[in-house]
Amino acid sequence: NAGVMQNPRHLVRRRGQEARLRCSPMKGHSHVYWYRQLPEEGLKFMVYLQKENIIDESGMPKERFSAEFPKEGPSILRIQQVVRGDSAAYFCASSPRQGEETQYFGPGTRLLVL
């Protein structure tokens, strides 16, 4: 059973470009969570999605950031017009059911904005 998959693992963008991060949850998991980890900081919750629905995006910046989890395909975290402060590791986690106590994390995408 493959774990949570994320790609790309590393992404370099220049200021003003768009970044697209992809996450495929574990097989059988329909709940996806995105977290951001800044250097020397803990992981911070960004958004929680189920298939075709955003359940909670309270941790996501209101501008430039969006997320989706379509009926088919991976979940996408999109950052438009990236700035240097967006440089961080972005992790996706999944769980089989809401309220499931343990979330399983992917390897992360490291975004570097030049």
Added chain:
Amino acid sequence: SQKIEQNSEALNIQEGKTATLTCNYTNYSPAYLQWYRQDPGRGPVFLLLIRENEKEKRKERLKVTFDTTLKQSLFHITASQPADSATYLCAPTRRTYKYIFGTGTRLKVLA
């Protein structure tokens, strides 16, 4: 506001000894507490979960305690090995999907 504290300084111990890591939290009452391991350049890997009504939990060489009065969890690795070297994250969690993580403690086990 909710706050989680883990030893920010790295913990160096000799192989074979017991490593003890501390997680303190304030301003909320978690329903359970999880410990994750994170290696450089990788995602967190789930290790153990302990509930608010449990005092202690064990898994192989790992032991976790949870003291809701002190608002503290201790994470022990017995007979430590160099392969245990990693950053260990605690996440005291309410009944919610929004995990709150500490910044982690870096453990280095010296051969």
